[in-house]
Amino acid sequence: MSPASPDDLLALADAILERVGRDVAEVTVVQHEEALTRFARNQIHQNVAASSRRVRLRLMGDERVGVAEIRGEVDDLQGRLIAAAEAARELAPAGDVTPLPRPDAGSDGPVAHSPATALCTPEWRAGQVGTVAAVSAVAGFEAFGALQTSLTHTAIANSQGVRRHAASTSASLICVARGENGWGYADRHHHDIGRLDAEQVAQEAVETCGRNQQATALDPGVYPVVLSPYAVADLVGHLADLGFSALAHQEHRSFMRPGERLMSQLVSIADDASHPDAMPFPFDDEGVSTRGVSCIEEGVCRSFLHDSATALREDVPSTGHALPMPNTFGPWARHLVVTAGESSLDDLIAACDHGLYVTRLWYVRDVHPLRTVITGMTRDGTFLIENGRLGRPVRDLRFTQSIVDALSDVRGAGRERSIELDESERALLVPALGLGSFTFTS
Amino acid sequence: MKEIAELAIDVAVSSGATYADCRVVQRGIQALTVKDGRFAAVSSFEDEGMGIRAIVDGAWGFASVDRLDSDSLGDAARLACRIARASARLRRQPVRLAPAPVVTGGYVTPMERDPFEVTLGEKMDLLIRADEAMGAVAGVTTHEASLEFVREHRFFASSEGSLVDQVIVESGGGMDATATSDDDVQTRSFPNSFGRHQLCAGYEAVAAMDLAGNASRIAAEAVALLSAPPCPTGRMTVILDGTQAALQVHESCGHPTELDRVRGDEAAYAGTSFLTPDLLGRFHYGSEQVTITADATTPGGLGTYGWDDEGVAAQRTVLVDRGVFRGYMSSRETAADYGWTSSGAMRAESWNRIPLIRMTNVNLEPGESSLEEMIAGTEHGVYLETNRSWSIDDRRLNFQFGTQNGWEIRDGKRLRLVKNALYAGRTPEFWRSCDAVAGPAEWRPWGVVNCGKGQPGQVIHVGHGAAPCRFRRVSVTASS
Numbered sequence: 001m002s003p004a005s006p007d008d009l010l011a012l013a014d015a016i017l018e019r020v021g022r023d024v025a026e027v028t029v030v031q032h033e034e035a036l037t038r039f040a041r042n043q044i045h046q047n048v049a050a051s052s053r054r055v056r057l058r059l060m061g062d063e064r065v066g067v068a069e070i071r072g073e074v075d076d077l078q079g080r081l082i083a084a085a086e087a088a089r090e091l092a093p094a095g096d097v098t099p100l101p102r103p104d105a106g107s108d109g110p111v112a113h114s115p116a117t118a119l120c121t122p123e124w125r126a127g128q129v130g131t132v133a134a135v136s137a138v139a140g141f142e143a144f145g146a147l148q149t150s151l152t153h154t155a156i157a158n159s160q161g162v163r164r165h166a167a168s169t170s171a172s173l174i175c176v177a178r179g180e181n182g183w184g185y186a187d188r189h190h191h192d193i194g195r196l197d198a199e200q201v202a203q204e205a206v207e208t209c210g211r212n213q214q215a216t217a218l219d220p221g222v223y224p225v226v227l228s229p230y231a232v233a234d235l236v237g238h239l240a241d242l243g244f245s246a247l248a249h250q251e252h253r254s255f256m257r258p259g260e261r262l263m264s265q266l267v268s269i270a271d272d273a274s275h276p277d278a279m280p281f282p283f284d285d286e287g288v289s290t291r292g293v294s295c296i297e298e299g300v301c302r303s304f305l306h307d308s309a310t311a312l313r314e315d316v317p318s319t320g321h322a323l324p325m326p327n328t329f330g331p332w333a334r335h336l337v338v339t340a341g342e343s344s345l346d347d348l349i350a351a352c353d354h355g356l357y358v359t360r361l362w363y364v365r366d367v368h369p370l371r372t373v374i375t376g377m378t379r380d381g382t383f384l385i386e387n388g389r390l391g392r393p394v395r396d397l398r399f400t401q402s403i404v405d406a407l408s409d410v411r412g413a414g415r416e417r418s419i420e421l422d423e424s425e426r427a428l429l430v431p432a433l434g435l436g437s438f439t440f441t442s
Numbered sequence: 443m444k445e446i447a448e449l450a451i452d453v454a455v456s457s458g459a460t461y462a463d464c465r466v467v468q469r470g471i472q473a474l475t476v477k478d479g480r481f482a483a484v485s486s487f488e489d490e491g492m493g494i495r496a497i498v499d500g501a502w503g504f505a506s507v508d509r510l511d512s513d514s515l516g517d518a519a520r521l522a523c524r525i526a527r528a529s530a531r532l533r534r535q536p537v538r539l540a541p542a543p544v545v546t547g548g549y550v551t552p553m554e555r556d557p558f559e560v561t562l563g564e565k566m567d568l569l570i571r572a573d574e575a576m577g578a579v580a581g582v583t584t585h586e587a588s589l590e591f592v593r594e595h596r597f598f599a600s601s602e603g604s605l606v607d608q609v610i611v612e613s614g615g616g617m618d619a620t621a622t623s624d625d626d627v628q629t630r631s632f633p634n635s636f637g638r639h640q641l642c643a644g645y646e647a648v649a650a651m652d653l654a655g656n657a658s659r660i661a662a663e664a665v666a667l668l669s670a671p672p673c674p675t676g677r678m679t680v681i682l683d684g685t686q687a688a689l690q691v692h693e694s695c696g697h698p699t700e701l702d703r704v705r706g707d708e709a710a711y712a713g714t715s716f717l718t719p720d721l722l723g724r725f726h727y728g729s730e731q732v733t734i735t736a737d738a739t740t741p742g743g744l745g746t747y748g749w750d751d752e753g754v755a756a757q758r759t760v761l762v763d764r765g766v767f768r769g770y771m772s773s774r775e776t777a778a779d780y781g782w783t784s785s786g787a788m789r790a791e792s793w794n795r796i797p798l799i800r801m802t803n804v805n806l807e808p809g810e811s812s813l814e815e816m817i818a819g820t821e822h823g824v825y826l827e828t829n830r831s832w833s834i835d836d837r838r839l840n841f842q843f844g845t846q847n848g849w850e851i852r853d854g855k856r857l858r859l860v861k862n863a864l865y866a867g868r869t870p871e872f873w874r875s876c877d878a879v880a881g882p883a884e885w886r887p888w889g890v891v892n893c894g895k896g897q898p899g900q901v902i903h904v905g906h907g908a909a910p911c912r913f914r915r916v917s918v919t920a921s922s
Binding site: 034036037038039040041042043044045046047048049050051052053064065066067068069070071072073074080084085087088089091092093094095096121122123125126127129130133142144145146148174175176178251252253326327328362363364365366367368369370371373375376377379396398400441442 | 475476477479480481482483484485486487488489490491493501502503504505506507508509510518521522524525526528529531532533534535561562563566570583584586620622625626627705706707709710711713794795796830831832833834835836840842844862864866897898921922
């Protein structure tokens with residue numbers, strides 16, 4: 001598929017703004033190319049590529065806002081887009097309309113971008129999957145998973161003078177190995193596909209699978225746990241969604257109590273869009289530069305994420321965490337970074353007398369948002385820890401647990417961190433964690 | 443559309459495809475939201491593109507493009523064939539497709555009132571009235587009402603000669619009221635949680651919801667939940683309302699009867715299934731009260747259409763018959779593994795995604811009881827309404843659900859409102875404990891608009907006909 005140029009996308013945005021002829025309009029143009037090779041039972045069973053461009057117009061005036069979006073190269077795109085947005089604006093009732101942001105001093109970098117990822121071919125992807133399948137087959141297992149690459153050009157311009165553009169890439173390799181009586185998991189994510197070592201991923205999945213055969217039942221209860229970075233990512237992503245947004249705070253839905261220590265001193269969580277290992281991206285969906293925000297600092301609740309609407313209510317600057325506006329969801333964390341500790345994974349396990357090692361969590365859902373209670377299952381490798389050593393595999397367990405309570409008793413954090421993408425494909429840079437107690441309910 | 447599809451297929455066949463199919467899709471979405479009496483937004487979304495699937499050297503390739511000129515279509519068709527050749531490097535068995543009749547035809551969602559012909563003013567007035575009524579209840583912190591309408595024109599063509607032209611129209615709406623205190627947040631939704639309830643129907647479906655007429659009630663319930671006692675704990679009788687029964691069916695019967703999960707095609711992401719083919723015809727999935735079908739012909743159902751995205755006619759498949767596991771939802775490829783024909787359940791989110799086996803309308807067939815009778819026949823239990831949380835393991839056995847509302851039942855009478863209810867169990871044991879399902883008078887199609895599956899991820903709209911139903915000796919707790 002033909003790559004877009006920044007000039008093309010911004011020129012389209014400028015042309016629409018000019019044709020609108022009003023001083024209250026915002027245009028977003030996103031060109032997205034993606035490819036994914038999916039495998040099951042050591043074979044490729046699905047293999048796809050998609051190319052699309054979407055153009056979005058937000059039009060304001062007379063305390064009204066209308067939005068129109070078109071994906072696809074339709075006839076008279078500009079005319080149809082403007083007519084649809086204008087029709088929506090005219091019929092919308094008057095209400096709170098957040099003004100468009102003005103240009104800020106932020107730069108268009110750093111951005112997670114790799115030419116190698118952008119140019120990845122189906123033949124190369126098949127070769128990498130072949131490596132995974134071969135490692136798995138040698139161990140007598142079957143491999144399942146997906147290798148995905150994407151290239152996204154994003155351009156945002158508004159009639160207040162904002163003009164932003166960035167090209168970003170993403171690459172992910174997910175692998176599950178299946179033996180006769182158990183599974184193992186591994187994944188890697190990076191903007192540079194050259195940093196994904198297919199053999200290493202496959203070896204990790206195969207090793208976990210090898211240990212996770214003939215799992216036996218364990219009584220539910222409260223256990224100390226060591227969570228792998230895969231599991232920690234799920235925990236931290238849900239925590240962020242339950243409280244880091246200023247809108248959640250303004251609507252009294254957030255667990256955060258600024259200035260209060262709710263968690264262990266070992267817990268520091270920031271949203272850092274400039275961190276080179278957290279899929280960096282310089283601006284939000286309003287074109288506002290994304291600033292680093294410390295949400296939890298040594299266990300103490302600190303700051304919230306803002307978009308223009310929440311910032312206006314508190315008369316503070318936006319932190320650049322907007323989703324496409326207007327929306328009722330509020331600001332969103334996209335680059336969560338958890339501070340590393342000083343322990344190796346072996347140290348964390350050695351420090352646990354009797355507990356569980358959890359490879360991965362699955363189907364995690366909020367149960368009580370204000371109390372950060374979530375539920376979910378363990379998956380693809382849960383092991384008893386006995387006398388500081390990894391022991392027998394146990395069958396998957398359901399947990400129901402307050403995240404804040406779990407993070408109030410952190411026994412240690414890993415010094416190595418890995419990039420994870422959660423269910424919503426947001427980037428998280430997280431270590432393994434040793435926690436004093438975790439409640440398994442069935 | 444026909445010319446576009448045939449051109450792409452011709453290029454694929456001349457590039458070596460032994461089979462190819464193409465979908466050209468035009469979609470329009472209109473969304474309206476009002477929140478807290480001061481935020482209002484109207485959005486429109488148009489979408490157009492083409493996806494082509496090809497088998498070359500016995501393996502699949504797929505490519506899609508949003509430029510519908512002949513050069514772009516040809517490039518996409520050739521790319522699909524190139525991707526298929528790459529797939530073939532790691533394919534032991536060639537893809538086989540179960541036979542399917544070559545079909546030609548059209549389908550349009552039946553409706554009384556085209557939602558795109560209704561003025562934005564009328565729609566916004568409906569939302570404002572609902573939002574105002576919620577906001578008038580003392581103690582409500584935030585309140586939001588929304589509508590969504592979808593029109594999708596799909597054209598399908600295959601190298602076998604099938605040509606299918608369909609227009610699917612969906613209408614949906616819903617509202618949420620939230621009340622907060624220093625240590626609690628409680629939300630009530632209507633008619634369903636997750637933003638809205640949706641049907642394949644015209645504007646009459648939204649009008650029938652009577653959002654404004656229910657707004658004060660749900661807002662008052664949200665406030666009352668703040669001071670309500672926690673749900674009682676222990677083994678007890680549970681009665682689910684239709685919306686929660688629909689989600690229970692979705693998670694614990696719909697997903698495990700998708701045949702691609704059984705093959706392992708979804709093992710790395712959505713998971714597998716405990717319902718393996720050796721259990722067909724002999725496994726007691728539930729009690730005799732439990733009959734579950736996958737029916738893509740259910741009037742108004744959100745998974746209702748004329749043909750699926752492989753050109754296979756919509757049909758009704760029995761999944762569980764009076765408690766016994768009887769069938770799967772399948773595709774032409776998965777059905778071929780067992781010598782079956784496809785159940786017509788292949789659906790794609792849009793033109794840029796491949797079809798996967800997805801739920802159509804997975805319905806719990808109506809029984810002979812009623813909610814009133816079920817409550818009267820309950821000594822100690824809870825009546826649970828409207829989903830709040832849901833989770834199930836990757837084989838679809840170990841589940842836990844929470845609901846927004848609970849009503850404690852004692853000696854056949856509905857007593858006080860209780861909050862934070864959770865119930866948990868294992869799928870077969872739970873459905874075997876079902877002793878009553880309400881009859882046709884309380885049975886209706888519900889829409890689920892957030893069903894996720896596949897890599898890259900696809901969110902699709904599915905339907906579930908359901909009525910209140912009762913289960914004995916269920917594990918119930920309250921989230922603390």
